[in-house]
Structures are given as structure tokens and as C-alpha cells.
Amino acid sequence: MFAGFMVHAWVVATMVAVVAGVVGFFTVLRGSAFVAHAVPQAGFAGAAGASLVGISTFAGLGTFAVVSALAIGMLGKRGRHDAVTALTLVFMLGLGALFLSWSEEYASAIYALLFGEVLGVSTNQVLATAVLGVVCISAVVILYRPLLLASVMPEAAEARGVPSRRMEMYFLVVVALVTTMSVPVVGALLMFSLMVGAPGAARSFTDKPLGALGLSVGISVAIVWIAIAASYETDWPVGFFVGVLGAVFFVTGRGWAAWRRSGVGRAERARQLATGPMRFTTTTGTSTEPT
Amino acid sequence: MTTVSAILNGIFEPGLFTSEPVRVAVIVGGVVSLVSAVVGVFTVIRGQSFAGHSLGDLGTTGGSGAFLVGTNPLWGFVVFALLGAGAMELFGARRLRQRDMTTGIVLGAGLGIAALFLYLGTTQSNTTGATITILFGSMFVIRASMIPVFVLLGLSALAVVGLLYRPLLLSAVSPDIAHARGVPVRTVGILYLLAMAVAVSLSCVTIGAILSTAVLIGPAAAALRLTKRPGLAIAWAALIAVTLTWLGILLAYDSYYWPPARRGWPVSFFVVALVLVVYLLADSASRRNSRRDATHAFARRGDRVGSPGDRGRTGPPGLGAG
Numbered sequence: 001m002f003a004g005f006m007v008h009a010w011v012v013a014t015m016v017a018v019v020a021g022v023v024g025f026f027t028v029l030r031g032s033a034f035v036a037h038a039v040p041q042a043g044f045a046g047a048a049g050a051s052l053v054g055i056s057t058f059a060g061l062g063t064f065a066v067v068s069a070l071a072i073g074m075l076g077k078r079g080r081h082d083a084v085t086a087l088t089l090v091f092m093l094g095l096g097a098l099f100l101s102w103s104e105e106y107a108s109a110i111y112a113l114l115f116g117e118v119l120g121v122s123t124n125q126v127l128a129t130a131v132l133g134v135v136c137i138s139a140v141v142i143l144y145r146p147l148l149l150a151s152v153m154p155e156a157a158e159a160r161g162v163p164s165r166r167m168e169m170y171f172l173v174v175v176a177l178v179t180t181m182s183v184p185v186v187g188a189l190l191m192f193s194l195m196v197g198a199p200g201a202a203r204s205f206t207d208k209p210l211g212a213l214g215l216s217v218g219i220s221v222a223i224v225w226i227a228i229a230a231s232y233e234t235d236w237p238v239g240f241f242v243g244v245l246g247a248v249f250f251v252t253g254r255g256w257a258a259w260r261r262s263g264v265g266r267a268e269r270a271r272q273l274a275t276g277p278m279r280f281t282t283t284t285g286t287s288t289e290p291t
Numbered sequence: 292m293t294t295v296s297a298i299l300n301g302i303f304e305p306g307l308f309t310s311e312p313v314r315v316a317v318i319v320g321g322v323v324s325l326v327s328a329v330v331g332v333f334t335v336i337r338g339q340s341f342a343g344h345s346l347g348d349l350g351t352t353g354g355s356g357a358f359l360v361g362t363n364p365l366w367g368f369v370v371f372a373l374l375g376a377g378a379m380e381l382f383g384a385r386r387l388r389q390r391d392m393t394t395g396i397v398l399g400a401g402l403g404i405a406a407l408f409l410y411l412g413t414t415q416s417n418t419t420g421a422t423i424t425i426l427f428g429s430m431f432v433i434r435a436s437m438i439p440v441f442v443l444l445g446l447s448a449l450a451v452v453g454l455l456y457r458p459l460l461l462s463a464v465s466p467d468i469a470h471a472r473g474v475p476v477r478t479v480g481i482l483y484l485l486a487m488a489v490a491v492s493l494s495c496v497t498i499g500a501i502l503s504t505a506v507l508i509g510p511a512a513a514a515l516r517l518t519k520r521p522g523l524a525i526a527w528a529a530l531i532a533v534t535l536t537w538l539g540i541l542l543a544y545d546s547y548y549w550p551p552a553r554r555g556w557p558v559s560f561f562v563v564a565l566v567l568v569v570y571l572l573a574d575s576a577s578r579r580n581s582r583r584d585a586t587h588a589f590a591r592r593g594d595r596v597g598s599p600g601d602r603g604r605t606g607p608p609g610l611g612a613g
Contacts, residue, residue: 033394034395082338082341083335083511086507086508094501101554189406190406192399193399193402196398197396203392236407236410237410240410243406247396247397247400251382
């Protein structure tokens, strides 16, 4: 399981999982799951186009991902961009269908792009993934405070001079970069499951932003490792295990949250409240220390 | 009808109206896009585009499952879309962001299962072409005998939306007022999601997952840019959807000898491109209108400066002069 070609798979998948956990945390917080679903698929159209003209798949993917992310950001109105996201997504997919109808390699190529081929990763791909991953993580670290504020309380952020629209654009570009690094190795569909499943579950376990972020990364890495091991054992696709495990973690998180709200949990929390520092819960479920 | 087609025959590629697959595609495409557009107006008003798209992808999972088992794909699509709608509602919260996340997780799980079904399907029977047909659909391979079933399913989705018309609009615009007036907001939401699941799976199985979302959201979003009145928006959406679908079929048929591959461009590309163009046109028209309205309103308010007698009657800005 750890020999030869498998090493690349483990390394790349772990990097992708860490980045997915970090960026996914903000995706879920901002209610941008649809964008996280649309941009990778738009990137897939770019990859199909690039393979048609004979240029690097990476370049086509990146270009289309960034263009579609910017289009969603520019066409969308404040907070409500689901219809525009849907339109961008279908247009890109339609373009992808057109490119595929022109090219000779049909079924297997599209299958690989949608569902990924984590077991056939080259050394160059490992390096490219690492570079883009570092870029994404640094972008999130630099933007952390303003992005968090703009995501949770847009009005308060504006009042404090954080331009929430520009934050939206930065965030969309980060999603596009994440897409570019992940789609060639894990596929468009798997990346989406990771970016929503892990942080969605993490949010149920803790109210603290940094805690949820850390937990999101942890769950994401756990999902990927279990999925690769299971896939290696059963020969079933990695995407299946990632998608289902994401849902399992999420349902577990929901169950945990429900239990905390129920009698037993409340009594325990009351005890904690009596001893520990008090927390205020905001509308989106993130808590802040009273200042 | 015959004279119309006689004229059209002169303009368009010969053989278009005598070809059986094209006739079936025109009928099914028209019915499906009409139903989708009407249902889609509520999808856009309620902000459920993501759910609408996800139900299509979940239907795709069902379609690949049905392919694996060897039953009619239509039932796979419908059953999985309904199950997905149920799961979304089960964990869905009222807040928009939470709903977005829940939809995403259901979609993620569904796509994972689709990957497994496709894997099992391709390794067992070695027909990778099925993957493509399921994902992209093909209007030209629909059997004519299925048309009555499609029409019946479409009518049932329309019936639910028609019966729930008022409570749906009210609970979309203001859930609190709807609740206060005794509208069972949650039940209305579930019923609507189920109707959308039927409409979406219907369009997925006939025109493919891409076009399904395109005709559900595109015409409705464009129509809602053109008018704020729901009834009129529904009429616009239906008109746009049916026109664009037929135009797409026509162009796809004409494109048979186009470069570079000379085997026809996909219908889905034409329809999504047309939908995007129409949406952008409607959007720019509405932006121009709102700018003009704002200028008018500003000019009118300017007149009123210095005549305080008016002020009591005109009320707050935005409610009075429309």
C-alpha cells in the first residue's frame, strides 16, 4: 500500500486534503458550496479545451477556473449569486461538451477529469500541487481576519473598512487556484465533496473559528486517508469513499450537536458555563469572546 | 401547421421535419423545457438554484444505478432525485447558508455513489459510452413511446406548483408573514422540492444534466430580470425556454456538416450559449431600467424640495412613486 506509485498518491492527496480543509472552512462559512461545485467543473471544460488544442491541461484548467470564478463574482449581486453560478456552470459544461465532441479521445478522458486519477500522479504533478497549495494557504493566512469578518458579519466588516466585495473576489480566486491544483489529481467531484463534507462536519463540533478550521483540516485528511486505503483494498473508486465519508462525518456531527442540545448535553454545558469563560454565539454559529 | 412547416422547410436544412428523432426531440424538448421553466421561476425566487442543479446530478446517480441494474433509467432518475430532495429537507435548516451546505453534502455523497455505479457499470459490461450519455444526455435517442410518460410526469410537477402558487410565493418572499397567516411553510417547501425533483429528473433523463440546469435556471432568471410580476415572469420563462430549446435543436441539426469534426455540435452547447446570451441581455436591460428609474425618482424628489405640503402624502421613498 505504501510502495512505489502509491507514495505519490499519499503525498498529493494529503496536500489536497489540507488545502481543501482550510479553503472549505470559508466556503461553508460563506455559503459558497455551489461556487465550490461550479468552478472545478468549469475548470474541467478548460482542461478538455486545452487537450483539444494540444496545450498544457494545467493552463487550460487554471484559465477557465479563474475566468469562471471572476464571472460569478462580477455578475452576482450582493450575497445572491446562485442563479448566476448555475448559468456560469452550465455554460462552461456546454463548452466542455462542445470541446469533447470535437476531440477524438472521448469517454476515458472525461471520466478521468471528473473523477480524478489519484493513483497515476507524476513527480511534476506533485511539485505543481505543492506550489499551488502553498500559495492558497498563504493567501488564506494573509486574508484570515478580514475574510472571516466579511464572511460572518458583512455589515460590521464594511463598517470597519473591510471591503466585502473585494474579499469575495479574493476568495473566488483562491477557490479557482485550489481547483487548478486539485482537479488533475483528485478530480472535480471528489474535491467538492472534501471542501464541503469536512468543514460541514467540523462546524457541528465546535463554535470557535480556529478550532473549526483545525478540525476541518483534520477530518479532511482523515477522510482522504481512509478513502485511499479503502480504495486500495476494494478497488472501488476513491471518489465513492470520499463522498460517502463526508456525509457520514457530517451526520455524526449533526448527531453530536443534537445530543449537546438535548438534556444530557445541556446539563454538561451548564456546568462548563459556570466554570469557564462565557461565549456569545452569533447568527452563523461562530462564537466570539466578549470584549 | 403544415403550411408553417412548408415555409420552414425552405429555410432550414432539408429533412429536419421528416426525421423521426428530430420530431421526438422537438416534442420532448418543448414539453420538458416548458415544465422546467415554470418550476424554475420559483427556484430562482426561492434561491434554490443549487438544489435544482444538485437534484439533476443526483438523478444522474440514479440513472447510472438503473443502468447497472438494467431497468428503465427514468425510474432511477426520479427515485434518486426524490430521495435527494428528502435528504436535503431532512437536514436542511431555514438559514440560507446552512441549506447551501446541506445541499452540498447530499450532492457530494450522491456523486460518490455515482462514481461507484459508473465504475461497477464500466468494469462489468465495458461500455464507457454510457457514462457520457448519462452525463450529457442526448435528445436524439429518446424513444417516441416514452412521450406519454414524460408528459404525465411534467403535468404532475406543474399541478403541484399550480396548487401551491400563492403559499409558495408568500413563503419565498417572507417566511415570517407566511407563517403568521397560517401557511405551513415547511410542508410547502417539501412539496415544492419534490415537484422540482420530478421536473429536474424528467429533464435530466431527456436532455441531460447540463441542459436540465440550463432550462431550469436560465429562462427563469432572465424572465425575473424583465418583470417583477410572478405570473408574467412564468409566461416569459416558458416562452424563452421553449424558443431556445427549439433553436438549439435546429442549430444542432444544421451543424452536422460544420467543422472541425463534421459530426454535429452538441445541442447542449447551443442551448446553454443561447440561454447565457438571453440572460445577459435581460440583465443589462434591467440594469439600464433601474438606472433610469433612479434618475426619474431623483428628479421627482428634486421637484419636491421646498414644497413641504407634499411630504405627508408621498410617504417614504420607494413605496410611493413606482
